Amino acid sequence: MNRQGSARRSKPGIFRTIIRRVAIASIRLTAIILRSAVKIGRKKIAGQPVWLISAVALCLSFFIGTGLGMIRAGLGRSPDASAQSVAYSEGGLNSNGRPHLSPLPTAKEVWTCDVAVIGGSLGGVAAASHAMQSGATTCLIELTPWLGGQISSQGVSALDESQSMRSDETLSESWMHFKRLLAKQIVRLPDWTNLRGDRRVDEINSCWVGILCFPPIAGASASEQLLKNAATRSPNSRWSVSTAFKGADFDASGRLVTAIHAVRRTPRDPNYLPQGRFSAELSKWYAWSSTNEFEKTPIRLEAPAGKTMMVIDATDTTELVGWAGVPHRLGSDSIATTGERNASRRDNQDCTQAFTFPFVLAIRDDQGASLQTLTQLESGYSKEEHRKDYDLQGFPVFTGRSFFNYRRIVSVNPGDPYASTPSPGDMTLVNWNRGNDWKFMDPPLILSDTDIDKSGQRQNWLGGLSIAALRHGENHALLFAHWLLENHAKELPMSYLWGTESPLGTASGLSMVPYIREGRRIVGRKAYNQREFAVREADLRIDLPGSRDLSPTAIARIHYSIDIHGCRYRNSEDDGEAASAPTLETNVRPTLIPIEGLIPRGVDNLLIGGKGIAVTHIANGMTRIHQGEWSIGASAGAIAGWLTTRNQPGLLPQDIASKNLISQVRDHMSRQGLGLDWQQTTSFLPRFTQSSNPADEPE
Numbered sequence: 001m002n003r004q005g006s007a008r009r010s011k012p013g014i015f016r017t018i019i020r021r022v023a024i025a026s027i028r029l030t031a032i033i034l035r036s037a038v039k040i041g042r043k044k045i046a047g048q049p050v051w052l053i054s055a056v057a058l059c060l061s062f063f064i065g066t067g068l069g070m071i072r073a074g075l076g077r078s079p080d081a082s083a084q085s086v087a088y089s090e091g092g093l094n095s096n097g098r099p100h101l102s103p104l105p106t107a108k109e110v111w112t113c114d115v116a117v118i119g120g121s122l123g124g125v126a127a128a129s130h131a132m133q134s135g136a137t138t139c140l141i142e143l144t145p146w147l148g149g150q151i152s153s154q155g156v157s158a159l160d161e162s163q164s165m166r167s168d169e170t171l172s173e174s175w176m177h178f179k180r181l182l183a184k185q186i187v188r189l190p191d192w193t194n195l196r197g198d199r200r201v202d203e204i205n206s207c208w209v210g211i212l213c214f215p216p217i218a219g220a221s222a223s224e225q226l227l228k229n230a231a232t233r234s235p236n237s238r239w240s241v242s243t244a245f246k247g248a249d250f251d252a253s254g255r256l257v258t259a260i261h262a263v264r265r266t267p268r269d270p271n272y273l274p275q276g277r278f279s280a281e282l283s284k285w286y287a288w289s290s291t292n293e294f295e296k297t298p299i300r301l302e303a304p305a306g307k308t309m310m311v312i313d314a315t316d317t318t319e320l321v322g323w324a325g326v327p328h329r330l331g332s333d334s335i336a337t338t339g340e341r342n343a344s345r346r347d348n349q350d351c352t353q354a355f356t357f358p359f360v361l362a363i364r365d366d367q368g369a370s371l372q373t374l375t376q377l378e379s380g381y382s383k384e385e386h387r388k389d390y391d392l393q394g395f396p397v398f399t400g401r402s403f404f405n406y407r408r409i410v411s412v413n414p415g416d417p418y419a420s421t422p423s424p425g426d427m428t429l430v431n432w433n434r435g436n437d438w439k440f441m442d443p444p445l446i447l448s449d450t451d452i453d454k455s456g457q458r459q460n461w462l463g464g465l466s467i468a469a470l471r472h473g474e475n476h477a478l479l480f481a482h483w484l485l486e487n488h489a490k491e492l493p494m495s496y497l498w499g500t501e502s503p504l505g506t507a508s509g510l511s512m513v514p515y516i517r518e519g520r521r522i523v524g525r526k527a528y529n530q531r532e533f534a535v536r537e538a539d540l541r542i543d544l545p546g547s548r549d550l551s552p553t554a555i556a557r558i559h560y561s562i563d564i565h566g567c568r569y570r571n572s573e574d575d576g577e578a579a580s581a582p583t584l585e586t587n588v589r590p591t592l593i594p595i596e597g598l599i600p601r602g603v604d605n606l607l608i609g610g611k612g613i614a615v616t617h618i619a620n621g622m623t624r625i626h627q628g629e630w631s632i633g634a635s636a637g638a639i640a641g642w643l644t645t646r647n648q649p650g651l652l653p654q655d656i657a658s659k660n661l662i663s664q665v666r667d668h669m670s671r672q673g674l675g676l677d678w679q680q681t682t683s684f685l686p687r688f689t690q691s692s693n694p695a696d697e698p699e
Contacts, residue, residue, distance in 0.1 A: 121149030123633025134641020276506025348576025
């Protein structure tokens with residue numbers, strides 16, 4: 001589809017048309033002159049050889065035609081164009097070039113916000129907290145009923161972070177404070193665990209994927225408590241769960257977001273429980289209209305009069321970026337695109353990292369009830385096709401460095417997770433590479449720009465995800481649970497937890513929404529010798545040449561292994577995955593993230609507060625983890641808060657680097673527990689505890 005449609009044209013569109021026609025006429029004139037020169041090349045005019053006059057005329061025509069053609073090309077190509085920039089039907093555009101929402105109900109609530117955070121993910125919670133600590137009136141919307149993203153509604157309530165940064169005590173105080181808050185959360189366990197009453201997370205914690213694993217509800221309650229504490233610095237701030245992003249308004253230039261549109265759903269049944277089948281609930285959650293199940297409330301988030309609102313996209317798929325056509329990349333990158341040594345042979349926008357629906361198993365004898373329930377599942381693909389991907393990769397099921405102890409979220413008798421055997425009542429959260437990871441791209445999870453256009457979601461946003469892909473992922477997870485109970489519950493009895501007993505808070509027992517490792521990644525502005533900035537493989541790897549000093553404008557530091565859960569097609573065709581890129585943490589340096597990594601092209605008051613920063617597909621394999629997402633979100637929130645609370649109207653994120661304000665921003669961040677050693681790490685000797693040998697871990 002093309003921007004130039006039959007609908008009414010803007011003045012720039014008319015100007016382009018005129019230039020195009022003049023350029024075409026010039027090219028045609030050049031051809032006529034060339035033919036004439038050949039025919040009369042031997043004649044003379046005013047004593048001069050005609051071939052000389054023809055040559056001069058030919059050159060003039062060539063330069064005029066070429067010049068006009070280049071002007072036309074320059075006008076036709078957005079200055080912010082990229083591999084994933086978007087062109088869509090003019091019928092769905094406002095005059096500023098941004099999508100036109102239809103329908104757009106009248107807002108029943110209007111929130112006034114200095115900072116608007118889209119997405120209550122782990123990064124979104126960090127962003128809102130630090131924006132409020134800055135004194136900015138902050139508004140946050142979150143799709144699911146729980147705040148926290150990875151650590152709650154997505155079911156990855158087992159923290160990943162750099163072992164070396166932990167050993168060196170270089171993790172930010174902001175992150176350490178949140179971990180302490182998590183450890184103190186109170187959870188109530190079922191009576192069959194034999195742990196009656198309330199328990200603190202640190203009293204039931206014993207896992208080996210990291211040093212802190214916990215029931216997902218603790219992630220939600222810690223996130224809520226964090227925001228309440230921060231709101232004492234900004235009492236007019238507000239947030240809302242069960243609230244879907246629907247679109248935005250822009251100013252006349254299309255470069256400033258002026259309002260965010262959202263819809264909140266309120267269950268009519270006070271005992272409502274999410275299905276845990278996001279494929280079936282997605283369209284209901286995003287729809288404007290009330291139903292028998294939900295009452296809907298349209299909401300508008302806007303700036304105070306006379307001010308510019310800062311917007312942070314902290315959704316896992318950067319929904320605002322996708323909906324508005326902000327330049328971005330999707331999927332794997334080729335060597336030709338990034339120049340990375342281990343990049344794939346071709347760009348493939350289908351190839352984002354595998355997504356996962358986690359679930360929880362317990363050491364409990366339910367007399368085969370959960371196995372019988374799972375046996376009834378019907379799947380679009382055969383059970384045999386699903387099962388051939390399942391593998392515990394040589395790990396024991398229960399004892400020691402085992403499958404069960406890996407992400408054990410409840411330990412009735414906490415002990416050494418590398419040696420102990422689970423007790424009755426113990427629970428483990430299952431997020432297993434060769435298990436419930438859904439890596440197949442038939443179809444891909446995240447809709448491309450073309451698919452968004454075809455689906456009509458520019459006008460009525462419904463999340464930008466494939467329902468079919470979600471359904472396949474759900475079935476794959478449930479069938480993995482069935483496989484585990486059928487084949488690996490011999491030594492100890494295991495049951496699958498679902499309904500009111502599910503720690504994930506859903507009827508099916510799956511997470512409310514999938515754990516999405518990779519979404520759309522913005523294209524950065526010109527910086528560090530790149531026309532379109534992105535953190536890339538050489539910036540991460542100790543053993544590769546070509547790393548850059550990103551310290552002049554750094555605002556965060558992230559470290560982990562390059563951990564890519566690869567993509568595949570069912571027919572085994574070339575997938576375009578960077579299969580040789582994953583590497584151990586020992587080969588990766590703690591990497592500085594500059595502010596340019598958070599600033600997209602084309603929109604001036606937008607920051608990224610999560611996984612969607614300007615990184616390559618390979619670099620995303622490191623930056624996507626819990627500590628990385630927190631660091632990015634916290635930095636985005638502190639920066640947005642700093643910008644909106646200064647007496648300098650019109651100050652925008654890109655001004656921080658161009659006007660040499662980075663030291664002031666860092667001082668502000670340091671006061672909020674985000675201060676780091678901002679110097680580039682030139683030499684690095686990783687240190688590991690027993691709990692961090694990525695070579696032997698399942699992910």
